[in-house]
Amino acid sequence: METSNVPASRERIPVGLLYSGTGLYGAVGQEMLRGAMLGLEEVNAWANTDFVLDPVIADPGGRLRGYYEACEVMLRQHRVIHLVGCYTSAARRQVLPLVEAADALLWHPARYEGFESSESVIYVGAAPNQHVVPLVCYMLEHIASSVYCIGSHYIWTWETARVLREMLGATGGHMAAERTLPLGETSVEHVVEEIVRLQPGAVFNTLVGQSSYAFFRAYHAARLRDPHASLPPILSCSLCEPELQIIGAEAGAGHIACSPWFQSLDTPENRGFLNRYRERFGPGSSPSVDAQASYTCMLLLGRAIKAAGSADVAAVRRALYRDSFRAPQGPICVDPDNNHTYAIPRIARSNLVGQFDLLWESPTLVRPDPYLVWLDQALPEQSEASTPPRRHLRIVS
Incomplete structure (x- = not known):
């Protein structure tokens, strides 16, 4: 250049x-x-x-x-x-x-x-309160409280999974399983098989690069093999438009990402x-x-x-x-x-043309909270008999 x-x-x-x-x-x-x-x-x-x-x-x-x-x-x-x-x-x-x-x-x-x-x-x-926390809140309110977490074996996955566990614990949710793969690992079929067997309500993906692309393709292949299998959408804080092109239109469609920016932002x-x-x-x-x-x-x-x-x-x-x-x-x-x-968190669903359709966005700029010092205030402790609290997210139709 x-x-x-x-x-x-x-x-x-x-x-x-x-x-x-x-x-x-x-x-x-x-x-x-x-x-x-x-x-x-x-x-x-x-x-x-x-x-x-x-x-x-x-x-x-x-x-x-x-x-x-x-x-x-x-x-x-x-x-x-x-x-x-x-x-x-x-x-x-x-x-x-x-x-x-x-x-x-x-x-x-x-x-x-x-x-x-x-x-x-x-x-x-x-920062995590601008992408991880909004995505988990959206998942708990609109998708499921039982989640399978798969990621690459390094700090991004470790810390994100820790936040996910804490939020699930505070709201009565459940971690169906937590698995990690070495960076660059593309043998992922056993992970998909376990997801099919456990039937979690959501899948949270923190795989990186080629590992993530292989996982999306294997996940789609499992859907094609058994259209009746319970395979929920994959949630991610890193999935982006150039990766959808690499993954492929059908394998990359229908999944949910959280990000401050999407190409479709008008x-x-x-x-x-x-x-x-x-x-x-x-x-x-x-x-x-x-x-x-x-x-x-x-x-x-x-x-x-x-x-x-x-x-x-x-x-x-x-x-x-x-x-x-x-x-x-x-x-x-x-x-x-x-x-x-500061940033405006946004949540969107991937589509068949390699873009994202907006589902939700914060009505205001969100101050960065890298250490999540305000998270406990947002997620009060729940008794065993209580239900997960509703979070007032503005949904974009």
Whole structure:
């Protein structure tokens, strides 16, 4: 990817772009890099600025050691102090000690499991109260209170499953089973067979990349083998449009996801973003929520540097805390208490054309709560004889 031509007189600020365009989740990584590049190019095209963002791109190939090595090169050799990227929490945690030691700043676009807050990270992706909690609440009210949890064996699944267990325990729900697979594992038929046997009311999926795609396909194949089998919809906090293309139209349809952004969001900002994205990368390109967040990371960074008059990390943070604007996902600003962004959670169902139909959205911006300190207030203890409380969600018809 090449950046637009810019005057040589403008200060060049190196920005590290750390995305795996190859490996287990390469399709998502490619779209995230595209989103970041689109945002970077738009910042560089702004008038009346005395700087240009100079991309330093690395592809760790989904290898954790690769993230560490690439980050080290960016910080030491390229003198990068702002990095944008990382899709998995495992990758973020690989680079975080390096970023903190260098007094640099990582702009993290991906949704994640929470329970972290670093002065050296701006968390632009959704916090758990902005995607995990709304999805579980929706499940309990509209689908079932018995759930089968399947995920990849790493921190995203561990922490998400813990939150799910706590919410089920507080509302009288039931975890039918909890299973994990190694990252990249695609032998999933035994999991599907167990789901068929146990007949849970819902399936909660935190598998990553190729493992998740194989699971959706095997799940659909089981439905075709026995149309009368009790196979409920799969719920996910990570399923996105480019993954629906990989999974296949029929296997990917009818499942439920929670996210701050879907391509089908009908706002002027989102329509403009999609038009520019497809004009830049081709009409067949399909951005994910994390690609949109990568784009937003670049706008947040560019606006903060412009307002601060410097790329200095402390100055950028101060400027960032005063800023707000309308991103493709909606109004966005950073909470100075925890470096996470406000967001509007949305829940949608996948359809046969590889898009999502909106079912519910929060009527207001939701403040990030990465440690879920307010969750106990939302889920009071229930007696054994009590029924799960109704949650007042606004359903979009």
